[in-house]
Amino acid sequence: MPHCPICLFTETPLSSSSCSLCDTPFDTPFDTPFEKPLDSPSISSVNSSILSRNSSSNSLTSLLDYLPPPPSTLTLGSTPISPYGIGTLPLSISYSSSGRPPRPSALQILQHAFKLNVGYIDTGDSYHPGDDPGYMESCLGEVRTEGVGQVIGTKGGMELVGSKSTDWRLRKFREGEVRECVEGSRRRLGVESLGVWSFHHCEGYGEEEFGRLVREAKECKEEGLVENIGLCNVRLDQLEFARSIVEIAAVQNQWNLWNREAEFEIDEEVGGKRKRKVGKRGVLRYCQENGIVFFPYGMFGGVKARYAEGRPGKVSVHDFKTVVDMAEEKGVSPNQLVMAYVRQKWNCVCLIVGCRKKERIDELVKIRDGLVLFTEGEMEVLDAI
Numbered sequence: 458m459p460h461c462p463i464c465l466f467t468e469t470p471l472s473s474s475s476c477s478l479c480d481t482p483f484d485t486p487f488d489t490p491f492e493k494p495l496d497s498p499s500i501s502s503v504n505s506s507i508l509s510r511n512s513s514s515n516s517l518t519s520l521l522d523y524l525p526p527p528p529s530t531l532t533l534g535s536t537p538i539s540p541y542g543i544g545t546l547p548l549s550i551s552y553s554s555s556g557r558p559p560r561p562s563a564l565q566i567l568q569h570a571f572k573l574n575v576g577y578i579d580t581g582d583s584y585h586p587g588d589d590p591g592y593m594e595s596c597l598g599e600v601r602t603e604g605v606g607q608v609i610g611t612k613g614g615m616e617l618v619g620s621k622s623t624d625w626r627l628r629k630f631r632e633g634e635v636r637e638c639v640e641g642s643r644r645r646l647g648v649e650s651l652g653v654w655s656f657h658h659c660e661g662y663g664e665e666e667f668g669r670l671v672r673e674a675k676e677c678k679e680e681g682l683v684e685n686i687g688l689c690n691v692r693l694d695q696l697e698f699a700r701s702i703v704e705i706a707a708v709q710n711q712w713n714l715w716n717r718e719a720e721f722e723i724d725e726e727v728g729g730k731r732k733r734k735v736g737k738r739g740v741l742r743y744c745q746e747n748g749i750v751f752f753p754y755g756m757f758g759g760v761k762a763r764y765a766e767g768r769p770g771k772v773s774v775h776d777f778k779t780v781v782d783m784a785e786e787k788g789v790s791p792n793q794l795v796m797a798y799v800r801q802k803w804n805c806v807c808l809i810v811g812c813r814k815k816e817r818i819d820e821l822v823k824i825r826d827g828l829v830l831f832t833e834g835e836m837e838v839l840d841a842i
């Protein structure tokens with residue numbers, strides 16, 4: 458007998474388009490580019506054990522309150538990917554007093570990520586210890602496998618001049634250097650075409666100069682050296698400008714509980730008129746509306762949180778009582794709760810969780826497999842942080 462994936466009611470007639478008990482549509486209509494899953498809706502993978510883990514009471518009413526889980530796939534350019542990925546910065550540089558893992562351990566951790574088919578692996582040509590340029594790209598080149606729905610993305614346009622993540626400096630591209638950078642990454646990663654190549658930073662250029670560089674990246678795409686172009690640390694006006702030249706498939710800006718400006722409205726009322734903001738505000742919303750994948754970096758506070766351990770003030774997700782309490786209720790860690798929350802709220806988000814240990818990948822994969830569901834009320838509580 459068929460049953461509803463939400464309330465598990467077993468007398469649902471096959472011919473019906475929704476559950477006759479709780480009204481859950483079997484094939485939910487989707488409005489925005491990111492709300493339509495490319496494979497079967499992940500809602501069908503939700504089982505009763507997950508539902509009961511998410512609820513202190515097993516009553517039917519509380520189970521019915523859960524929102525459908527987010528789609529299990531999103532589209533990067535024209536490639537379907539799983540929106541659960543890792544960032545390789547903590548494997549590349551000294552991220553805390555205990556330093557970065559040695560190369561053999563880093564390779565093992567990356568292999569674990571490939572084995573578990575994480576959707577996206579984020580790196581950059583500047584992700585390296587002081588004297589070993591291109592280190593992380595070479596590591597990835599050594600162990601990469603071709604996973605289903607899996608992409609490696611890299612970037613260029615920043616330099617690491619020391620061994621810590623506080624030692625970044627903008628690297629301003631001159632003419633021809635975007636292509637050089639792309640060629641170097643292709644060589645180290647051992648691929649014909651880069652899944653995503655991004656400008657690591659969009660600051661420091663005049664419009665004409667930036668336009669020339671974006672056109673250079675576009676040529677690389679047209680020649681098949683790059684599959685998708687992305688922008689990091691980008692303002693809304695720069696994003697719109699770049700899109701007027703070439704398709705931008707991905708954006709990587711900061712998002713975390715401390716800094717949610719990427720979510721907020723794009724426009725604001727100034728003197729009775731709608732005015733477009735030119736900062737980074739609203740970039741996430743813009744991505745959601747325009748079919749661009751948004752990679753939120755530093756979700757757990759990044760390196761600042763690592764170095765600030767033990768200091769007073771909000772430096773970790775553990776400092777948000779609401780998050781800690783809700784996570785405990787659902788039997789997950791506060792970090793896992795934040796991952797599930799941002800995916801639930803923004804369908805265009807692909808997570809890139811900073812990873813230095815194998816178990817971080819396991820924790821991510823549990824979220825991918827639908828460990829956490831939210832009610833509308835819980836979402837409102839988290840939205841209010």
Ligand SMILES: NC(=O)c1ccc[n+]([C@@H]2O[C@H](COP(=O)([O-])OP(=O)(O)OC[C@H]3O[C@@H](n4cnc5c(N)ncnc54)[C@H](OP(=O)(O)O)[C@@H]3O)[C@@H](O)[C@H]2O)c1
Pocket residue numbers: 543544545546547552579580657689690709753754755756757758759760763790792793809810811812813814817820821
């Ligand atoms: N485009 C850019 O300008 C830019 C800038 C910064 C970062 N990024 C990218 O974004 C990625 C993510 O940012 P990030 O690495 O700075 O910071 P992050 O994701 O905020 O934090 C990384 C730290 O969070 C911890 N963590 C991960 N999963 C956890 C879990 N389930 N429970 C508890 N702790 C967990 C890890 O700590 P442990 O060390 O204890 O495992 C890791 O060192 C980077 O790796 C990089 O690829 C891009």
